[in-house]
Amino acid sequence: MNLEIPIGLLYSTTGTYKAMGCEALDGALLGLHEVNNDPTIPVSFIPTIENPDASIENYRRMCEKMLRQQNCKHVVGTITSISRKEVVPIIEKHDALLWYCCPYEGFECCENVIYLGASPNQQVIPLFRYLIPRYGRRGYFLGSNYIWGWEQNRIGRELLHACGGETLGERYLAFDDVDTEHLIAEIREKRPDFIFNNLVGTSSYAFYKAYARAGETDSFFKPENCPIVSCNLIESELPMLGTDAGIGHISTASYFDTLKTPASLEFRQKVANKYGANRNVSSYMVTGYSSVKILAAAIVEAGNGDVEHIRQVLFDMSFDSPLGNLKIDARTNHASLHPIIAEISERRDFRIRSYAEEAVSADPYLVDFDPVKFADSVNSLRVAPSPVKVVK
């Protein structure tokens, strides 16, 4: 018997963060296409696709419509924390599930949300654990002026302070502010060990370009001396950093399209078949896709799409995905993930420097995080101050 399950896809494919919205939506659509065309999966999703155009008012109205009129019990969607927090009360009221795919700043654990994106212990902490022994403990922090930047930088600051390091500067830019020369001047004066970049979009691209220009006359600004490190840079953004501006700088994510596992290679092939060989893949696309596939598997296991029944089976299942083997933790509703640290290569892709073979459970409130142990582990790992350059 084929189960017909209404599903809502709520992503802004226009507006300020459309790049991420399009990636996540295309991933979800690919998953949906596979499920609906696979005769061995007795599930047919009936999608309602809405584009809120990055407007908070639209998110609320469209989500309400999905739940009330289309009888969706599952909504895959939202990119920013503001939009997620806007739809969560509606999702809770209808006892539906929101499948959320983006890395975020943590400190949330809603019983009606399944979180597939990385929380801070799956991105900032592994990044700093990698960074501090190799580059040092003196950071210069940047962010766009909203909660992502503030909270990421707060955690970064605590990590540095825990191991005796310091923050030499912390500066915020308004969205789309591309005036970054004053940041370059301050970095030139303060000489940090690395730049923790939580700028988004055009501000971030402008900063990478200005940094590369500074590097033409001052070798301090070379990535091997003082790298820019990010938690939110995705594949489709690399061309926007300019010709060579990003090369050598470091980024973390739960997926990069250069991951050579069989599941990742297979996923890339599927993307190429559906969207063309030139289409980039990113963590947003992979998590969008994985949400739909995981939901389908849970529906098959539960025998229906009721939220209560999905909850009963979901946490005991494990899923083979392009992100690696996934489990959703019943305690936190968050996915365990395999954090990756990568460097932007000359080919303008992410060359993987480290991949967590063992999945890291999410710890959204950082209750299991012990700053003393963190400090001990990074201080004992201390290696040569400049990294070994990988030569192809």
Place this chain on the structure above:
Amino acid sequence: MILHQMDENIARLSRQLERLGIVVSVDWPVLETPVADAKFIFFDGDKTCDGIFPWPAGEAPVPLVALLGSEAPGRLEWVQQQGISAHMLKPIQSSGIFSTLFLAQSNFEISKQVQQNINSLTDRIAKRPFVLHAILEIMKRCKLEEEAAFSILRSAAMNRQKTIEDFCASLDDGAIARLVRAFEKQKNTRVG
């Protein structure tokens, strides 16, 4: 520690507290878990009444968080008299619990600090007549202006690491006489 009948709200609250790394006990209708073990107490603001807590109203040893369904003025008044540090409205949702804990803890500490400051200032005001008396005695016996007499008392109090009020309250006639003698001796040394 939660003082509330077990229901879906309390199950949700407990789960969320456990996610925050907090060990939860649920008691109803009386507190059975030793209060000394608690860092916070959540209680049912709708059904509790006088005598439920083993301390006088407003003197809770840990932050109290009221769980409110009713917003009837009589209930709010009773809850407010308990000296709560925060409240949450029922039905309890998973959002809001972390910020409630954070604010309850900081409100509790701030109000404890403010109360300590008030107690210490009240005590000092109560001892002000001793200061006045000591100043007048020193002025009379040493033939000094008020400011100079105060200055002698203040430095003597500082040497003993006491507030000027506590110091003056501890002075008897003999102690004042000793202060006067010390002052005379110092004056003679300076003149000599």
